[in-house]
Amino acid sequence: MTRRRILYLFPDRSSEMLRAYEEGEFWVDYRAAAERAGLDFAVIAPDHVSIAGGTAYWRDEPLSPERDIIVYGVRTGPTHAIDLWAGVSLVTSLATLGFWLPIPLETGILLNDKYATLNAFQDSPVPPVPTVRLAADRDVHRLGHSRLVPGDWFPVFAKPLSWSGGQGCVVCPDRETLDAVLGLAAGSRSGVAVQPRLDGVSADIRVVAVEGTIVAMFDRIPRQGSTVANVSRGGGYAIRHEIDSRAHDLVKLASDRLGLSYLCVDLLLADGELWLSEMEADGAVSRLLAPADVVHHVVATRFAAYERRLEEFLAGR
Ligand SMILES: Nc1ncnc2c1ncn2[C@@H]1O[C@H](COP(=O)(O)OP(=O)(O)O)[C@@H](O)[C@H]1O
Numbered sequence: 001m002t003r004r005r006i007l008y009l010f011p012d013r014s015s016e017m018l019r020a021y022e023e024g025e026f027w028v029d030y031r032a033a034a035e036r037a038g039l040d041f042a043v044i045a046p047d048h049v050s051i052a053g054g055t056a057y058w059r060d061e062p063l064s065p066e067r068d069i070i071v072y073g074v075r076t077g078p079t080h081a082i083d084l085w086a087g088v089s090l091v092t093s094l095a096t097l098g099f100w101l102p103i104p105l106e107t108g109i110l111l112n113d114k115y116a117t118l119n120a121f122q123d124s125p126v127p128p129v130p131t132v133r134l135a136a137d138r139d140v141h142r143l144g145h146s147r148l149v150p151g152d153w154f155p156v157f158a159k160p161l162s163w164s165g166g167q168g169c170v171v172c173p174d175r176e177t178l179d180a181v182l183g184l185a186a187g188s189r190s191g192v193a194v195q196p197r198l199d200g201v202s203a204d205i206r207v208v209a210v211e212g213t214i215v216a217m218f219d220r221i222p223r224q225g226s227t228v229a230n231v232s233r234g235g236g237y238a239i240r241h242e243i244d245s246r247a248h249d250l251v252k253l254a255s256d257r258l259g260l261s262y263l264c265v266d267l268l269l270a271d272g273e274l275w276l277s278e279m280e281a282d283g284a285v286s287r288l289l290a291p292a293d294v295v296h297h298v299v300a301t302r303f304a305a306y307e308r309r310l311e312e313f314l315a316g317r
């Protein structure tokens with residue numbers, strides 16, 4: 001039988017520096033992890049796929065719903081607007097051809113929005129960080145919606161609704177600063193999630209689950225004086241071995257509700273209390289978080305689960 005293949009749908013656009021980062025921190029290890037799981041691996045650009053006569057072609061090669069597992073996590077960073085539709089519309093077309101998607105599009109979109117994610121899990125056993133969702137566009141100051149943020153929440157933590165890597169996170173001591181941040185956000189038309197600034201964040205814990213069971217946990221530890229714990233922003237890491245039973249319950253609840261075989265749940269540890277912060281369907285586990293062998297083990301476990309789910313999907317057709 002031909003080996004199955006993990007196909008990452010990823011835009012073929014980057015800065016030189018970012019491309020080196022993607023290749024050096026991610027694809028090299030994902031490829032090795034796929035190999036460990038007995039799978040092939042490739043990164044493909046949406047713009048290199050065409051469909052004719054019911055067959056999708058990546059460059060000159062026909063893709064196959066029996067062989068290829070299309071991984072597409074919606075990405076909406078500040079420079080991704082032009083690529084968003086290319087990805088969304090291609091995976092929609094591929095799904096009509098019978099390809100199985102480990103990250104259903106709708107779920108990718110839900111988890112891409114920090115407000116929607118937390119609101120979908122109001123019943124989480126680990127409390128979600130209270131959040132107000134503010135739009136930011138030309139009319140931001142005419143609307144004056146920043147008044148919807150309760151006065152006793154200040155200082156607040158403001159962050160773009162759908163970016164990542166700690167980009168654009170700002171602590172606002174007062175409403176005037178928040179309004180200034182909204183003005184800047186309007187320049188990129190990014191909505192903003194506003195939350196109480198949690199005191200004493202000692203870790204942003206990435207809980208990694210496969211089939212509803214925790215397979216690894218990583219503390220992202222903020223640099224002294226930093227407002228963000230992201231490892232891409234100089235945060236440190238430590239492998240965690242234990243967590244409150246509520247985190248196990250949450251991971252099971254979320255994996256079942258979302259139907260995902262792989263899920264990362266990010267919890268903030270602030271003054272000893274756990275808060276649900278965000279979830280990622282394509283949560284990265286890389287050498288920024290753990291030694292190579294741990295990375296390969298976790299990612300191989302993820303990819304092997306994808307293959308089992310593909311088999312179930314094919315059997316149920
Ligand atoms: N409400 C908050 N209070 C204090 N710190 C926060 C809060 N929300 C996020 N942070 C810090 O900012 C970092 C980035 O926020 P996060 O929501 O994880 O966005 P991103 O998608 O950019 O990773 C977190 O790792 C944490 O250190």
Ligand SMILES: [Mg+2]
Binds near residue numbers: 165166266
């Ligand atoms: Mg984060």
